[in-house]
Amino acid sequence: MSETTVQSSVDIEALSQKKAEDLKFSDLGVSKELCEACEKMNFKHPTEIQKESIPWAIEGRDIIGLAQTGSGKTAAFAIPIIQRLWQNPQAFFACVLAPTRELAYQIAETFESLGSVIGVRCAVIVGGMDMMTQSIALAKRPHIIVCTPGRLQDHLENTKGFNLKHLKYLVMDEADRLLDLDFGPKIDQILKVIPRERNTFLFSATMTTKVAKLQRASLQKPVKVEVATKYSTVKTLLQYYLFFPLKHKDCYMVYLLNELAGNSTIIFTRTCSDTQKIAIMLRNLGFGAIPLHGQLPQAKRLGALNKFKAGARNILVATDVASRGLDIPLVDVVINYDVPQSSKDYIHRVGRTARAGRSGKSVTFVTQYDVELIQRIEKDLERKLDAFPVEKDEVMMLQERVDEAQRIATLELRETANGKKSKRGRKDEEEDDDDADKEEKGLVFNGKKKFKAGSHKKGRRN
Secondary structure, eight states, X not given: OXXXXXXXXXXXXXXXXXXXXXXXXXXXXXXHHHHHHHHHTTOOSOOHHHHHHHHHHHHTOXXXXXXXXXXXXXXXXXXXXXXXXXXXXXXXXXXXXXXXXXHHXXXXXXXXXXXXXXXXXXXXXXXXXXXXXXXXXXXXXOSEEEEOHHHHHHHHHHSTTOXXXXXXXXXXXXXXXXXXXXXXXXXXXXXXXXXXXXXXXXXXXXXXXXXXXXHHHHOSXXXXXXXXXXXXXXXXXXXXXXEOOGGGHHXXXXXXXXXXXXXXXXXXXXXXXXXXXXXXXXXXXXXXXXXXXXXXXXXXXXXXXXXXXXXXXXXXXXXXXXXXXXXXXXXXXXXXXXXXXXXXHHHHHXXXXXXXXXXXXXXXXXXXXXXXHHHHHHHHHTSOOEEOOOOHHHHHHTHHHHHHHHHHHHHHHHHHHTTOOOHXXXXXXXHHHHHHHHHHHTXXXXXXXXXXXXXXXXXXXX
16 A cells, blocks of 8 residues: 555545435545546446445555446546546556556546546557557656556566656456456566555456455455446346357347347457458448457457447457457447357456446347356346347348358458458458548548448338
8 A cells, every 4th residue: 555545535434325326426535627527528427336446545545346347447446546646746656457458548548538637648558569669658757557467567677767666556457357368477576566555456347266366465455345246237238148040140140230220239259260250241241340359460459449439330240359348338239149158258248238327238149059058147147038039030031141141251261361352351451441541540530320231121111
């Protein structure tokens, strides 16, 4: 814990008895200027995790926060850090460790938006990007650095003049995911070279044995804030399943996307190749789909994410790289193309929708081979998923068009693997690269393209 403890002017015990929606950020001890920044970001009321953790953090306590994805964890640690930075401005004031590059960029965006009133400077230090460019960014002495543990350790060992000897705050976000990805040894090394007298915030969706061990090693007399049970989803999430034979899976997916036309949707798949194939197939059927997976270069991953956030594409086909921590606030629907392998993965996937009090839907595809897996998830959730209503005759009407789109997608993937590109594939890639160039030049507006899929339905309005 840091040497100086800030005295909070709020009655924390009294606050805990009140509902979050009945409170304002000012009730939590947040400064007037930061309250205005929250208002600009459309944060009208604190979320449950923010209500429970911000007053303690402002008071100077270490925090361990357990909350499901989409609960507003980033602002829960960013607000008290920025408030303290305002009182005591210095370089390398806080370091945030994140499990993925994409999450690191998202966290930095939140810090910069909330801290714009005092000119907070952030640097994102992640793998897959140029070390020299990052060294230059560190030489400018930002207030906040947001990092993946491996790349931070690289800079601590190899970048001349860079150290965290005066660090005031350490945040470990998605701690369970950090440890699942075997960052534990690197975190141990980082803990050895930063001050023991600091504030530490650890946030996690689940409390595992590894997380508990990390907590004991890094936090001093922490306040435990828990707003999630082991397997919990938010109340505003409507959860469905669709049961069908495996051979008709893609027909049901296209039917569902037509039923939910115009919604922003994430389709989660198990493999990178499925992600690519489904995205190509859906494009051939007129859907605005774009893939996101771990084998894409970093620039393309960020490009895909930005297009989806801006509404230039309204369907993101993703592996689990996108299921944790990414703050994409306008996701209406999550589709589990494959049943997740664990209840924990299910929670993290469906947590992409119904965020921060909004409503949302999730639909999990269940074939004859997935029954035991989905029953195990329902048991952990302590609830039964509802069946999504379908017109089977309409699903089967799609078979011919879907078969043709599957054939084209398979051919295109084969040509790509052989170093060739189909004409359609080149066109899509050129459009994406052109969009990325325009985004960099500020030429792409954040308006949604009109959704044109669903024209197969006779007598039904689009």
